Amino acid sequence: MDKNNKIYVAGHRGLVGSAIWNNLLCKGYTRLIGKTHAELDLLDGVAVRRFFDEEQPEYVFLAAAYVGGIMANNTYRADFIYRNLQIQQNIIGESFRHNVKKLLFLGSTCIYPRDAEQPLKETALLTAPLEYTNEPYAIAKIAGLKMCESFNLQYGTDYIAVMPTNLYGPNDNFDLERSHVLPAMIRKIHLAHCLMTDNWEAIRKDLRRRPVEGVDDGFSKDAIRLMLYKYGITDSGLTLWGTGTPMREFLWSEEMADASVFVMERVDFKETYSPADKQVRNCHINIGTGEEISIRALAELIIATVGYRGTLSFDSSKPDGTLRKLTDPSKLHALGWHHTIDITEGVKRLYDWYLTH
Helix, strand or coil, X not given: CCCCCCEEEECCCCHHHHHHHHHHHHXXXXXXXXXXXXXXXXXXXXXXXXXXXXXXXXXXXXXXXXXXXXXXXXXCHHHHHHHHHHHHHHHHHHHHHCCCCEEEEECCHHHCCCCCCCXXXXXHCCCCCCCHHHHHHHXXXXXXXXXXXXXXXXXXXXXXXXXXXXXXXXXXXXXXXXXXXXXXXHHHHHHHHHHHCCCHHHHHHHHHHCCECXXXXXXXXXXXXXXHHHCCECCCEEEEECCCCXXXXXXXXXXXXXXXXXXXXXXXXXXXXXXXXXXXXXXXXXXXXXXXXXXXXXXXXXXXXXXXXXXXXXXXXXXXXXXXXXXXXXHHHHHCCCCCCCXXXXXXXXXXXXXXX
């Protein structure tokens, strides 16, 4: 990419897109295009085509997606598959019709089978059944990467799919119903700490910024306590979903963005597979750390960071999701990129960001 190329970042306000946007700005790219949902509904094919007609972007980062944690994935199954398929169909299709020079599609490591051999290699794709709780989202992301792969093989385009591991960082989603595990735990532990220390000023400040199920800072203490109880937060202790035993890998979102821009700048589709392959597949690239931590250990790390002194328990009647999901980032390492921020530093950074935003 040239610094003066017109670059469209779809989803530039989200966790992934905002990190990519900021990374591009820091590297001197000056012609960035971003549209909010109010400005451009990516589910509207006519609106997306009009946008491409008017803007004529040369490069596209497809970071827009309908995302959430295990509860949201399992509850809103139709929304997760329908919305993500529509977004991908519209943006990849218009990128092709408007001769976009290169596109980067952001997926997720949930594309891999639930019981795939660990660590997860790109070759594990479609070798066994998926994890049930996020199957609709995973199928949508598999369709997206296969769409990129298929356009490349049939039309000679340069669309590259990357599969980041679990991400966290600035502009994360802290909604207690729909957020991913790490930001959800940070908020729950923060609120539990405030409740235990009777810091109602901090609780009301939190709910003023991010109401939960319509409950904001104007509600009574009893109403707020009742809402918090629903999410396992009480005056004396905190209960989290599952057993705490699943292992998870986490990557700081700004590092994911750096890896994504690195791939756009330096990697072509032909470098994502072996020329000796008779059947070209599994051309996507894992973006991860190759390091993992249990949910219980992560909760304890956050507890130490927040300074919470209450009890911690787990509700084993709730689903754990995939028990282990560790990526093998060796393909990305061979291309020349490695991460630098570990989980301890990342949790502190995110909690500091949460308190100031």
